[in-house]
Amino acid sequence: MLRVADRWFERRTMGEGVTWIWEPHLNPFIRCNIWHVRGRDGDLLVDTGSGLSPLRRAIVDLVARPLAAVATHIHYDHVGGLYEFDERMMHHLEAPRMNPYREFHPIRASDFPESFRPYLQADSTGARDLLLDARPAENWTAGDYAITSTTLTRRLTDGDVVDLGDRAFEVMHLPGHSPGSIGLWEPRTGIFFSGDAIYDGPLFDMLPDSSIRDYLLTMKRLRSLPVTVVHGGHEPSFGRERMVAIVDQYLRSRGA
Numbered sequence: 001m002l003r004v005a006d007r008w009f010e011r012r013t014m015g016e017g018v019t020w021i022w023e024p025h026l027n028p029f030i031r032c033n034i035w036h037v038r039g040r041d042g043d044l045l046v047d048t049g050s051g052l053s054p055l056r057r058a059i060v061d062l063v064a065r066p067l068a069a070v071a072t073h074i075h076y077d078h079v080g081g082l083y084e085f086d087e088r089m090m091h092h093l094e095a096p097r098m099n100p101y102r103e104f105h106p107i108r109a110s111d112f113p114e115s116f117r118p119y120l121q122a123d124s125t126g127a128r129d130l131l132l133d134a135r136p137a138e139n140w141t142a143g144d145y146a147i148t149s150t151t152l153t154r155r156l157t158d159g160d161v162v163d164l165g166d167r168a169f170e171v172m173h174l175p176g177h178s179p180g181s182i183g184l185w186e187p188r189t190g191i192f193f194s195g196d197a198i199y200d201g202p203l204f205d206m207l208p209d210s211s212i213r214d215y216l217l218t219m220k221r222l223r224s225l226p227v228t229v230v231h232g233g234h235e236p237s238f239g240r241e242r243m244v245a246i247v248d249q250y251l252r253s254r255g256a
């Protein structure tokens, strides 16, 4: 029996009003980065984690303004806490899949297809079949794990702006990993929240709803984006030089 976690979320201040939040007890493969951004009139939350433990309660001290919760895409490791927030946004292509939520949401290694096992074995948490090394609550059981369905309050499209008063993020539609994957781009600072379109680790373009053709176009678009820092959906953040290297590596790997 797993012990109950003292604390489910960790966080780190990243500068420019950005706080990185993550779930240390999850297997890294299903542990997404959650980003909180402070604005003058409103806050932005990029992705919401697994939903294993309430997120809103855990970040209540960070949030003093209305908060726009944006999911970069439909995959379960990014949308678990979305239902907790008053303003819920996602690309219009994936918004309907949030209610009812019927996507794959494995919490055991044995639930994944064999081809995923090598990634899961990169687990440093010591967990075996369960993809966590602590329970989120005393009465939690793996069999009950589900993503709470929710209706979006705003359906995003490429070029939309999420305005926080003194700062604004542009929605970039970045299909490939999934059809409605998006990034959020702040031209003034060069901060780019990229979701699972690009991060510094193995990229997935072979999932049931992935498209390599779309991914190639997304990567070519990203290559010219004048970023200062990329805060991805997984793995540590990186700068423009590394982004271009990841793009070029992807393009080469797919013969483009």
Ligand SMILES: [Zn+2]
Pocket (backbone or CB within 6 Å): 073, 075, 177, 196
């Ligand atoms: Zn994903």
